[in-house]
Amino acid sequence: MPTSVPIRLLTRRTWVQRSGTGIAALLLAPPLIAQEQPLEATIRSMSTVTGRELSDPWLQPTAGLVGTIVAYSQPLRALDLGSIEPATYFEAD
Amino acid sequence: MAEVLIARPIHQLAPLLEKKEISPVELFNEAIERIHLLQPKLNSFITITEAEGRKAATEAESEIRKGRYRGPLHGIPISIKDLFATRGIRTTAGSKVLAKWIPDYDATAVAKLHDAGMVLVGKTHMHEFAYGVTNDNPHYGPARNPWDPSRVPGGSSGGSAAAVASSQCAASLGSDSGGSIRTPAAVCGVVGLKPTYGRVSRCGAIPLAWSLDHVGPLTKSIEDAAIMLAAIAGPDPKDPSASSRPLPDYRKDMRESIRGLRLGVPRQYFFEHVDPEIQKLVSAAIRQLESAGATRVEVDIPDLENCSAMEAHITLAEATSYHEPYLKKQPDDYGPAVRTNLEAGRYLLATDYVKSQRARTLLQRNFNEAFKRAEVIVSPTLPALPPPVGEVWVQSGDLREHVIDAFLRFNIPYDLTGFPAISIPCGLGSTGLPIGLQIAGKAFDEATVLRVANAYEQSTAWHPSRYALPS
Numbered sequence: 001m002p003t004s005v006p007i008r009l010l011t012r013r014t015w016v017q018r019s020g021t022g023i024a025a026l027l028l029a030p031p032l033i034a035q036e037q038p039l040e041a042t043i044r045s046m047s048t049v050t051g052r053e054l055s056d057p058w059l060q061p062t063a064g065l066v067g068t069i070v071a072y073s074q075p076l077r078a079l080d081l082g083s084i085e086p087a088t089y090f091e092a093d
Numbered sequence: 094m095a096e097v098l099i100a101r102p103i104h105q106l107a108p109l110l111e112k113k114e115i116s117p118v119e120l121f122n123e124a125i126e127r128i129h130l131l132q133p134k135l136n137s138f139i140t141i142t143e144a145e146g147r148k149a150a151t152e153a154e155s156e157i158r159k160g161r162y163r164g165p166l167h168g169i170p171i172s173i174k175d176l177f178a179t180r181g182i183r184t185t186a187g188s189k190v191l192a193k194w195i196p197d198y199d200a201t202a203v204a205k206l207h208d209a210g211m212v213l214v215g216k217t218h219m220h221e222f223a224y225g226v227t228n229d230n231p232h233y234g235p236a237r238n239p240w241d242p243s244r245v246p247g248g249s250s251g252g253s254a255a256a257v258a259s260s261q262c263a264a265s266l267g268s269d270s271g272g273s274i275r276t277p278a279a280v281c282g283v284v285g286l287k288p289t290y291g292r293v294s295r296c297g298a299i300p301l302a303w304s305l306d307h308v309g310p311l312t313k314s315i316e317d318a319a320i321m322l323a324a325i326a327g328p329d330p331k332d333p334s335a336s337s338r339p340l341p342d343y344r345k346d347m348r349e350s351i352r353g354l355r356l357g358v359p360r361q362y363f364f365e366h367v368d369p370e371i372q373k374l375v376s377a378a379i380r381q382l383e384s385a386g387a388t389r390v391e392v393d394i395p396d397l398e399n400c401s402a403m404e405a406h407i408t409l410a411e412a413t414s415y416h417e418p419y420l421k422k423q424p425d426d427y428g429p430a431v432r433t434n435l436e437a438g439r440y441l442l443a444t445d446y447v448k449s450q451r452a453r454t455l456l457q458r459n460f461n462e463a464f465k466r467a468e469v470i471v472s473p474t475l476p477a478l479p480p481p482v483g484e485v486w487v488q489s490g491d492l493r494e495h496v497i498d499a500f501l502r503f504n505i506p507y508d509l510t511g512f513p514a515i516s517i518p519c520g521l522g523s524t525g526l527p528i529g530l531q532i533a534g535k536a537f538d539e540a541t542v543l544r545v546a547n548a549y550e551q552s553t554a555w556h557p558s559r560y561a562l563p564s
Contacts, residue, residue, distance in 0.1 A: 043440055050439050052421075058436050061429075065437040069405045073445055076402040079452060086450035087457060087511075 117168030167210030200297020218252025247280030272504025279529025290511030352386030357467025413438025474529030
């Protein structure tokens with residue numbers, strides 16, 4: 001993949017998603033590697049919370065996708081919503 | 094393509110059927126012939142319902158002959174996205190997980206179309222569990238674009254859009270959680286309407302994300318979209334989100350003039366990083382609407398940059414929640430991309446999910462502020478042309494991006510807000526591929542959305558039933 005083309009974090013998310021194994025994605029996206037190795041360890045350790053073990057070949061792409069989504073969620077996390085409640089789309093008829 | 098009856102829109106076929114000038118059996122035979130001709134090339138269907146359709150066509154013919162005409166959908170060949178439960182007919186959701194599921198009930202929207210007298214010709218191809226935008230399906234092969242079969246038809250209702258565009262049926266029922274009606278409609282050059290959340294019951298539609306899922310039609314004309322919406326909309330005790338708000342007369346209201354109507358053109362987000370040909374044709378379409386009497390008004394809609402994150406948190410969490418039982422029992426039956434999404438949904442924070450749901454309220458408020466200045470908001474449906482099958486990168490003007498990011502970008506604000514939005518064809522680019530114009534309105538104001546769309550359609554040549562579509 002050409003590294004000279006600017007790629008938003010968002011596209012890394014969907015690229016990892018598409019690849020399935022994610023190995024190629026991890027090799028070609030160095031900034032994500034450092035982020036994703038602790039994430040893989042975190043995801044492995046969450047098996048007691050989720051009740052489910054996640055192992056290869058799904059661990060790497062899952063960690064990649066989670067890491068990317070978290071990275072581009074920072075503006076959302078910083079958004080001040082005051083006392084706004086979750087939306088509902090229908091009125092009680 | 095030689096003009097055949099099934100190439101005509103529903104609103105032209107219906108009077109011929111009512112007056113018995115053509116027979117539903119005749120129309121069905123044309124549709125099924127085209128399906129068999131095009132299925133090897135376009136792969137628009139997962140299940141072709143020839144026996145059921147012939148029976149329905151024969152019954153419709155008998156009823157109409159006896160004077161029991163049900164309305165504009167009576168005897169019309171229609172396809173249903175394979176996401177919707179159809180009694181006695183395999184419903185796969187484009188998956189291996191449900192490959193053998195034969196429901197014992199109809200989805201509410203399907204039942205309503207049966208009551209209206211439709212002739213079901215088949216269950217259309219879709220992206221696995223509606224969890225994608227290309228219709229490149231690892232279990233059933235890729236669906237293909239009728240305008241260029243080397244390219245994707247868009248998704249996840251890609252089979253539906255392709256089938257309508259290539260006259261394998263007169264209309265189709267689709268679903269939209271991140272653009273899955275509007276994206277393939279734009280890519281295949283047909284009309285695709287995502288109604289307001291709650292306007293059409295979701296009962297019987299396999300969910301992708303309950304709070305984002307919408308049900309709507311794909312058709313050849315605006316009037317056909319109005320006909321289909323009138324048939325499928327309304328309350329449903331089996332769907333707590335289905336509104337009992339009264340239905341307008343969409344076919345009547347859509348003919349009203351748009352003189353003085355304000356077209357909102359967003360200053361942010363919706364015109365950034367767009368293919369120049371798409372930009373040119375959409376701009377021309379807006380000028381055409383101004384010629385028809387509308388007034389262009391610039392509007393500001395803040396916080397749209399959060400839409401991608403909001404969509405990700407909501408979709409991944411809700412989809413994983415639905416799929417938990419299947420992920421436990423048969424995880425290897427999922428395609429790799431969908432499996433990765435579903436696994437990832439477990440590891441996103443509940444607080445981010447709730448924040449995303451709260452941010453939807455803010456987004457609704459921001460749009461409603463814009464709707465104080467304009468009756469509708471217009472934009473391109475998509476920023477880029479569809480890629481070849483198997484490719485995932487597209488060029489959105491100056492930005493090279495993944496097709497998922499590109500195809501979600503202009504669609505998801507209306508899934509997140511629940512507001513109605515339609516994609517209508519507004520021309521062919523130099524590649525010969527259709528371009529879509531998106532028109533969105535206030536909650537439950539499908540009537541105005543259809544009115545603006547109809548004004549454009551009536552004033553231009555970009556109408557799918559007038560295209561010379563390759564056979």
